[in-house]
Amino acid sequence: MTTGSSALPGPQPGGADASVPRRKSRYSLLTRRDKLTLALMVGIPTILCLSFIWLPTLASILLSFTNWRGIAPITANNIVGFKNYEVLFTQYTLFWPAVFHNVIWLIFLVFIATPIGIFFAVLLDREMRGTRIYQSAFYIPVVLSLAIVGFIWEQMYTSQGFINSVLGHTSSDTAIDFLGNPSLNLWAVLIAASWRHVGYVMVLYLAGLKSVDPTLREAAAIDGANARQTFIRVVFPVMKPINVVVIVVTVIESLRAFDIVYIINKGKNGLELLSTLITNNTLTEASLVGFGSAIAVILLLLSLVPIVFFLTRTMRSDTR
Amino acid sequence: MSTSTNVSSVAQPTVAVQPRRRIRWQRVALHAFLITMALVWLFPIAWIAYTAFRPIGDTILHGYVSLPQTLTLDNFVSAWNEAELPRYFLNTLIVVIPALFAILFVSSMLGFVFSRFSFKLNILLLIMFTAGNLLPPQIIIVPLYRIYNWLPIPPPLSDNGLLYNQYFGLILINFIFQTGFCTFVLSNYMKTINRELTEAAFVDGASVWMIYRKVILPLCRPALAALATLEFTFMYNDFFWALFLIKDGNRRPITSALNNLQGAFFTDQNQLAAAALLVAIPTIVVYLVLSKQFVRGLSLGSTKG
Numbered sequence: 100m101t102t103g104s105s106a107l108p109g110p111q112p113g114g115a116d117a118s119v120p121r122r123k124s125r126y127s128l129l130t131r132r133d134k135l136t137l138a139l140m141v142g143i144p145t146i147l148c149l150s151f152i153w154l155p156t157l158a159s160i161l162l163s164f165t166n167w168r169g170i171a172p173i174t175a176n177n178i179v180g181f182k183n184y185e186v187l188f189t190q191y192t193l194f195w196p197a198v199f200h201n202v203i204w205l206i207f208l209v210f211i212a213t214p215i216g217i218f219f220a221v222l223l224d225r226e227m228r229g230t231r232i233y234q235s236a237f238y239i240p241v242v243l244s245l246a247i248v249g250f251i252w253e254q255m256y257t258s259q260g261f262i263n264s265v266l267g268h269t270s271s272d273t274a275i276d277f278l279g280n281p282s283l284n285l286w287a288v289l290i291a292a293s294w295r296h297v298g299y300v301m302v303l304y305l306a307g308l309k310s311v312d313p314t315l316r317e318a319a320a321i322d323g324a325n326a327r328q329t330f331i332r333v334v335f336p337v338m339k340p341i342n343v344v345v346i347v348v349t350v351i352e353s354l355r356a357f358d359i360v361y362i363i364n365k366g367k368n369g370l371e372l373l374s375t376l377i378t379n380n381t382l383t384e385a386s387l388v389g390f391g392s393a394i395a396v397i398l399l400l401l402s403l404v405p406i407v408f409f410l411t412r413t414m415r416s417d418t419r
Numbered sequence: 420m421s422t423s424t425n426v427s428s429v430a431q432p433t434v435a436v437q438p439r440r441r442i443r444w445q446r447v448a449l450h451a452f453l454i455t456m457a458l459v460w461l462f463p464i465a466w467i468a469y470t471a472f473r474p475i476g477d478t479i480l481h482g483y484v485s486l487p488q489t490l491t492l493d494n495f496v497s498a499w500n501e502a503e504l505p506r507y508f509l510n511t512l513i514v515v516i517p518a519l520f521a522i523l524f525v526s527s528m529l530g531f532v533f534s535r536f537s538f539k540l541n542i543l544l545l546i547m548f549t550a551g552n553l554l555p556p557q558i559i560i561v562p563l564y565r566i567y568n569w570l571p572i573p574p575p576l577s578d579n580g581l582l583y584n585q586y587f588g589l590i591l592i593n594f595i596f597q598t599g600f601c602t603f604v605l606s607n608y609m610k611t612i613n614r615e616l617t618e619a620a621f622v623d624g625a626s627v628w629m630i631y632r633k634v635i636l637p638l639c640r641p642a643l644a645a646l647a648t649l650e651f652t653f654m655y656n657d658f659f660w661a662l663f664l665i666k667d668g669n670r671r672p673i674t675s676a677l678n679n680l681q682g683a684f685f686t687d688q689n690q691l692a693a694a695a696l697l698v699a700i701p702t703i704v705v706y707l708v709l710s711k712q713f714v715r716g717l718s719l720g721s722t723k724g
Contacts, residue, residue, distance in 0.1 A: 133627040137536070140528040140631075144598060145544060151563065151595045152551040158562035169565075222453065229450070235710065236457035239464065242702040242713070244656030244674050250681075250695040251463050254470060259688060261466055264484040294463065299717075306718030344720075347553075355555040358658040362678060374557040381561045382663055388561055395558045406553045410546050 156399065162392035169381075169388040183393035194394070197371040200285055201401075204292070204372070205353040212293035213349055216300025221330060223301070224308040234305070241298040249362030252291035253278065281369025288359055288370060296352065300345055307341030308334070343412055350405040354398060373398045464699070471495065471693035478689060494693035502684040504673070504697060511672035513586050514661075515654045518593040522650055523643055526598045530605030530639075531631045535617055545606060552599025556659050563592070567664055584666040592664065593654050601646050604719045608642040609635060642719060648709045649716035652702050673698050 129137075163184070165177040187194050219237055223230050240248065255261045258274035268274040277287040311334055319329040335342070357374040360366045366375025373394055381391030470483060472490040481488070498504060532538075533545050567583040574580075582588030612635070620630045636643075661675035668679045677698055685691040706713050 128621050128624075129627065136627045137532055141532050141544065144525050144529055144595075145547070147591075147595050148548055148551055148599070151566070151592060152554065152559060153547065155559035155562035155566065156554065158565075159558055162562070219456070222449065227446075227449075229453075233453045233457050235707070236460050238710075238714075239703055239706065240460070242652050242656075242706040243699050244658055244702075246656070246658040246674055246677065247695055247699050250677065250691065251467050251699075254467050254688060254692055254695075255463055257688070259478075259483055261484065264482055269482060294460070298460075302714055302717055306714065351553055351555070355557075357555075357557060361658075361662075374555060377557045378560065378663065382564060392561060395561065398555055399558045402553070402555055402558070406550050409553070410550060414542060414546065 159392045159395045159399070162389055163396045165389040165392075167389045169386045177389070179389070183390050186390065187393050187397070193371050193376060197373050197376050198397075200370070200372050201353060201356075203285060204289065204356055205350060207289045208293065208296050208349045208353055209346070212296040213300050213345060215293075216297040217304050217345075219297065219301045220304035220308060224305055234301070237301050238298040240295040241302070243295065245292065245295065245356075245358035246362050248291055248295050249288075249359040252287070252294075253363065255291075256287050278363050279368070284363070284369045288363065292356065292359055296349070299348070303341060303345055303348070304338075307338050311337055343409065347405045347409040351402065354402050354405075373401075464696075467692040467696055470689050471696050473689055475687045475689045483688075494689045495697065498685065498690050498694040498697060502680045502694060503669075504694065506669060507671065507673040507676040508701075510586070510670060510676070511655055511674070514589045514593065514672055515651060518590045518597070518654055519647060519650055521590070521594045522597050522601050523647060525594070526601035526605050526646075527636060527639060527643065528631060529598070529602040530609050531635050533602070533606040534609035534612075535614075535630075535635075545602065548599040549603040550599070552596060552603070556596070560659075560663055564663060583664060584670065586670065588664055589661055589672070592660050593657060596660075597650055597653060600720065601650065604646060604716075605639065605642060608639060608719060612638050641715070645712045645716035645719060648705065648712040652705060652713070655702055 164180060165173060166179045166182070167173050167177045219233075223234055243251070253260070256277035257263070258268070258271045258276070260277075262277065263269070263274040266275070276283070278284050315333055315337065316329055319333045324332065355374065356372055357366075357378075360370040360372060360375055364370055366372055366379060377391050377394045377398065379385070380387045380394065469487075470478070471494050472492070473487055474489060474491055474493060477488045478485075529544075529548065533541050564583070567588055568581055570582055571580055572582055572585070572587065576587040577585045579585070582591065616634055616638075617630050620634050625633075655672075656674055657672065658675050658678075661671050662678070665671050665675070668676065671679065677694060680694065681691065685694060
């Protein structure tokens with residue numbers, strides 16, 4: 100078992116021929132036209148990406164230090180320092196609940212949906228009749244947008260919906276208000292979101308499992324490991340790159356969650372999330388641009404954790 | 420490695436020694452479990468389909484959980500005609516098709532440069548594109564909304580002189596946002612293509628453009644097909660950008676239009692179920708037809724090569 104893990108193949112280094120010395124001279128082969136081509140190939144998309152993603156990110160940070168309402172031109176009088184953050188942390192009653200909801204969202208996806216997806220992947224990763232059909236069944240929700248997922252699950256949860264009908268709560272006063280009751284609706288929505296997330300994790304994991312060197316498992320079997328031991332001790336550690344991707348995807352999805360709660364009630368009444376607080380404060384009549392931007396900065400800081408984690412891992416292995 | 424392959428032939432008998440009965444019983448249990456779970460997973464979709472096929476009168480009289488008296492296509496027909504669904508499907512195509520081509524074209528060029536050249540800025544730029552795609556879009560929406568209402572755009576691309584409320588604006592942001600993901604995937608994919616190929620072309624005096632066009636692009640066809648499938652679905656499913664960057668309800672693509680139509684046209688659950696199903700069908704069909712591409716696209720993003 101131990102010898103097996105030391106011989107793990109990992110992601111193929113791919114075309115890694117060690118002909119490094121030629122690298123330097125290659126640039127001298129570039130003509131002026133080649134250099135222009137390269138500059139255009141990279142330059143135009145870079146300018147677009149900077150001006151439509153990174154400039155707005157920077158602008159959100161700057162706006163968070165103002166009390167701008169988005170109507171009159173912005174002046175030095177609008178600068179309020181950290182006041183928005185102060186209000187956010189101490190007075191704004193929806194902020195901590197939203198953070199809490201995002202955390203619950205994350206925990207639910209990480210500890211419930213993700214393990215179910217991994218479990219399905221492990222079950223389906225074998226020669227078996229009908230495995231493609233099972234995979235498709237679990238995967239179909241993933242191709243739907245979270246907005247459509249919201250519509251579909253509304254039909255399960257409303258007073259006339261499937262669950263209430265089956266429970267016999269047909270009149271609207273006895274029906275369980277899954278989507279309206281603020282202590283229930285987050286869980287109801289999380290089940291719907293997990294319905295989609297499980298299939299996503301399953302597919303990512305299946306792809307990873309397929310790339311595990313079969314000789315590793317054979318070696319583990321010879322050493323007398325049973326299926327569970329083989330998975331936990333041999334396969335799971337080799338799957339580290341996939342595990343990183345799955346975790347990063349899950350964290351980012353939990354921070355981005357928006358569509359499904361917006362469909363149900365625009366992210367109010369128990370369904371507040373940081374993402375919906377941003378839009379509800381800024382792109383509505385309230386138009387609290389400065390304040391909403393402070394929430395955006397909090398969301399940015401939280402998102403940077405998985406993003407930096409992911410990029411440092413992938414780019415480090417990239418430089419070989 | 421060679422020793423373990425030798426050993427594997429020895430391993431065969433030990434598997435066969437296990438009692439066959441037990442294995443068969445395990446298989447039956449596994450299938451029973453998987454069939455149950457698959458049915459549970461498909462149930463919500465089956466349920467809206469069932470609701471969609473029933474007339475509202477029937478469900479009012481007998482409740483939603485009841486055997487059908489009649490099944491009709493009426494809800495689909497009325498959703499299709501009264502809510503003018505074709506218009507929104509058309510909006511989706513107007514946005515998704517140009518964006519799709521732009522994404523694949525630009526990200527393949529970026530991937531080409533990032534994987535074939537080691538300029539100092541390359542890693543930094545790759546990080547910039549990838550991280551941009553990973554950001555929650557809500558972080559940038561407020562300034563973006565301002566830019567869209569400020570930046571002047573000439574007539575053929577915009578009929579109000581702005582990016583706001585324009586197909587072009589929606590194409591642009593989808594293109595920029597999704598290019599990050601595709602660039603990341605394609606540059607990883609291209610790193611697995613043997614360097615000798617492009618080196619040889621260089622030495623033979625081929626231009627950078629020729630190498631991209633004639634050597635790299637043809638070799639990337641499988642990855643491009645996979646990404647096209649995936650990106651079509653991603654953009655078809657976009658809800659957020661269209662919700663805040665398109666003002667007119669009738670310019671919205673289908674996924675975001677459904678939100679407006681919910682109150683305005685669909686008076687009952689059965690009709691809404693029919694509409695939701697109609698919106699869901701294209702992506703489900705794309706998946707069922709191109710599932711291999713789909714899964715490959717996702718796994719390309721998570722594994723290298």
